[in-house]
């Protein structure tokens with residue numbers, strides 16, 4: 064099988080403490096060898112074995128491809144006007160999602176698939192090599208079914224966001240919507256998804272409704288993840304922990320009992336600072352979570368309403384500047400943390416046996432991701448051993 068040696072890496076992030084310094088397992092003057100789609104060797108550049116193809120990185124930094132564990136890419140339309148109004152002072156509520164539901168229902172399958180393709184191409188250029196994708200802008204059985212099928216053409220990490228917000232035809236009848244989700248939507252859609260998700264928030268779904276949706280998903284073989292505690296302190300975090308969710312996402316408005324519950328669990332707290340940026344929400348208290356021992360991931364939460372970015376480098380910069388994460392913690396959270404949130408052991412690290420997903424920067428160190436915000440530092444991206452950017 065073909066081998067590729069990436070040599071003269073200025074700073075290498077392996078995310079394996081056994082391979083280098085600190086939790087990131089950092090090495091300098093390093094090399095990595097891929098065989099086909101897998102990492103087979105990591106060491107000093109001077110010792111790199113011969114390979115079919117050699118790539119001299121000239122002192123650039125190399126890190127694992129970013130693992131995006133939270134995105135909403137199956138949609139139509141945009142909400143730029145809503146964003147502008149919000150920046151002019153109108154507050155964000157959960158109801159803006161209905162604007163996108165109307166546009167998505169009116170779109171063709173080809174239009175929706177083209178949108179997913181466009182945003183995935185954009186996220187690869189930003190260094191993401193694994194991307195989870197949610198449904199959630201259909202909120203009918205047929206529209207959710209086509210959403211998860213379209214997502215499944217592009218990724219294995221498909222999430223049925225069955226209960227995002229009660230759609231207009233169920234206004235004031237959220238319980239009836241949940242009954243429909245449990246009895247009809249989940250049985251039809253579950254074969255096409257890996258994950259079940261719910262927006263547990265004032266104006267969306269309460270604890271009891273969210274519990275019913277997640278339990279039905281579990282009964283159909285899906286693994287839960289939860290949108291919780293974004294706009295208000297609420298039951299989302301503890302419901303996620305109680306049901307053994309892989310991740311609870313947002314985690315902005317929490318009390319100590321929420322932090323304690325997460326710290327004693329396997330549930331990852333996925334922080335989405337792009338959403339807080341775009342809604343002028345508070346940023347999550349990442350320091351308190353990390354200091355309590357909670358596993359933290361970073362996601363970009365690409366969606367047309369509240370976080371229309373695919374850039375994890377942007378989120379790393381926000382996490383460092385606004386959430387007091389160290390650059391090392393933020394880089395770990397966007398790579399190994401995302402892998403934990405998706406319960407993946409094959410991505411998020413550059414170690415022998417891992418999938419050959421890597422990002423080279425036009426910079427000597429990963430520190431530049433936060434130090435040089437907004438700058439297009441991603442120079443090359445490999446996914447499964449293949450160069451996918453530039454291509």
Ligand SMILES: [Zn+2]
Nearest residue numbers: 133135290364
């Ligand atoms: Zn989301």
